[in-house]
Amino acid sequence: MSGTDTAGNTWGTRFYLSYAGSAPTGANCTTLAGDIEAAFASDLASLMGAAYTLTEVDVLDIASNTGLSGQWTGTETGTRAGSNFPAQVCTNIEYGVARRYRGGKPRGFWPFGVEADAASLSSWAGAFVTAVNTGIVAFFTAVEALSVGAVGALRHVNLSYYEGFTNHTNTSGRERAVPTYRTTALHDNVTGYATKLEYGSQRRRRTSTTP
Numbered sequence: 001m002s003g004t005d006t007a008g009n010t011w012g013t014r015f016y017l018s019y020a021g022s023a024p025t026g027a028n029c030t031t032l033a034g035d036i037e038a039a040f041a042s043d044l045a046s047l048m049g050a051a052y053t054l055t056e057v058d059v060l061d062i063a064s065n066t067g068l069s070g071q072w073t074g075t076e077t078g079t080r081a082g083s084n085f086p087a088q089v090c091t092n093i094e095y096g097v098a099r100r101y102r103g104g105k106p107r108g109f110w111p112f113g114v115e116a117d118a119a120s121l122s123s124w125a126g127a128f129v130t131a132v133n134t135g136i137v138a139f140f141t142a143v144e145a146l147s148v149g150a151v152g153a154l155r156h157v158n159l160s161y162y163e164g165f166t167n168h169t170n171t172s173g174r175e176r177a178v179p180t181y182r183t184t185a186l187h188d189n190v191t192g193y194a195t196k197l198e199y200g201s202q203r204r205r206r207t208s209t210t211p
Contacts, residue, residue, distance in 0.1 A: 021152025029059040029070025039142040047112040048078025082114030092200030096192035106158035160186040
């Protein structure tokens, strides 16, 4: 899912879905993209300031090298009234999984919140955190309930592509740890959602529009 703000910066977030049935056709992917956009409009647009707009939902089947894709493109502007934060400020939502491990946890960075939702210089107000938790649960519940063609049941999952690391020696003689790529990605079902109280940050959104 991607979009822009009124200053020309881009934003985006991605998530993974497993499917229980047949591989989606291109038309299935297009339908899913439109349905996901509708769920966003219903459950999440009210959390996003009016300076932000969703412009594309891109659905791509990555289960094989020949998986098809489909897109929704359009304009879905946030409806939350109030002054906006700088472009790099976002809401950090952790996607809970049952597996315990050391390392980064799955999460999404979303362009939610306005200045009135702040509790301090570094954290969101509790009421806003509650609203985001409610909205994101409703959104993914709606997405998982979608039924398109023979794709079958959908489930929000996290994919783990790496396990452990291997030490490699550079030509300088220094060693560096290189993550080991899994032969087959490990799937973890997302079991819950937790909006972080502190602001999230996406510095990559601060793209220069002038030389």
